[in-house]
Amino acid sequence: MFETAIYEVRGETAWITLNRPDKLNAFTAQLNKDVASAVRTASKDSSVRAIVLTGAGRAFCSGQDLGDVDENTDYGDVLRNRYNPMVMEIEKCEKPIVAAVNGVAAGAGMSLALACDFRILSEKASFLQAFIHVGLVPDAGNLYYLPRLIGHAKALELAVLGEKISADEAFRLGLATKVVPAEQFLEESAAFADRLASMPTKSIGLIKRNLKASWESGIEQFLDRDAQSQRIASQTADHKEGVRAFLEKRKAAFTGK
Numbered sequence: 001m002f003e004t005a006i007y008e009v010r011g012e013t014a015w016i017t018l019n020r021p022d023k024l025n026a027f028t029a030q031l032n033k034d035v036a037s038a039v040r041t042a043s044k045d046s047s048v049r050a051i052v053l054t055g056a057g058r059a060f061c062s063g064q065d066l067g068d069v070d071e072n073t074d075y076g077d078v079l080r081n082r083y084n085p086m087v088m089e090i091e092k093c094e095k096p097i098v099a100a101v102n103g104v105a106a107g108a109g110m111s112l113a114l115a116c117d118f119r120i121l122s123e124k125a126s127f128l129q130a131f132i133h134v135g136l137v138p139d140a141g142n143l144y145y146l147p148r149l150i151g152h153a154k155a156l157e158l159a160v161l162g163e164k165i166s167a168d169e170a171f172r173l174g175l176a177t178k179v180v181p182a183e184q185f186l187e188e189s190a191a192f193a194d195r196l197a198s199m200p201t202k203s204i205g206l207i208k209r210n211l212k213a214s215w216e217s218g219i220e221q222f223l224d225r226d227a228q229s230q231r232i233a234s235q236t237a238d239h240k241e242g243v244r245a246f247l248e249k250r251k252a253a254f255t256g257k
């Protein structure tokens, strides 16, 4: 289905695996395109209720393929035409997206993980703001997401110093939902994503949208958004099921509708 990514739907979870393991899943134009198309496919498929992004082999993604650029390339165009549309597919997605970070996430590979809603890290994972080492600046939304996740001072420190961050350090900074032993990584990532897939999908979409909007909104405008969102959520079958299940003292069976 895709040249450089594997797309599989397991149950109600779509798995997107970046598949250039020999280059530590470095981005080419094709991989940018494949990730964007795969996220779009999963977003549109009503049977999919959670999405996982991960990497084949020992890395999550090593950022731009440095062998695939030449110095005459306009990097601004590369970002506008390749990276930004990929990030925007993730940004627009109403379903929960988990980055299952199996190994190193460097440069734009780190940006990709930051754009996701959750990061489950293998103990072998690491983050590297590689950009500074090649005289560039973090891109693909990196400096948009990073300060929102860990604050301005730490974001600046990571971006400027470009030191490798271990999985445990990433967890301490607030960059990871959890860190899991390598041998349980796939199982735990799947369990986490499947748990999200069994939850009230529309509520998750509204939570995502509202949290993002909170950064650009005044309180009055935001309270109005709360009211609009709750109106939408209260009309879902999942809301009705949740209340019924509570009253009947049983576990709710949410359908994402």
Ligand code: T3D
Binding pocket: 022, 023, 024, 026, 062, 063, 064, 065, 066, 067, 069, 073, 075, 078, 079, 104, 106, 107, 108, 109, 128, 130, 131, 134, 136, 139
């Ligand atoms: O158009 C634009 O350029 C604008 C967009 C820029 C966005 C960016 O992402 S800029 C940042 C680009 N990424 C990097 O600078 C990271 C470069 N890679 C590394 O620093 C290291 O490879 C890692 C820290 C990620 C991993 O180190 P290690 O020691 O575990 O592995 P390695 O031996 O360095 O790499 C293994 C192979 O993958 C190796 O190939 P070989 O020698 O076995 O044939 C290496 O060259 C290749 N590889 C790793 N990263 C990249 C790569 N090849 C091309 N591009 C890469 N980014």
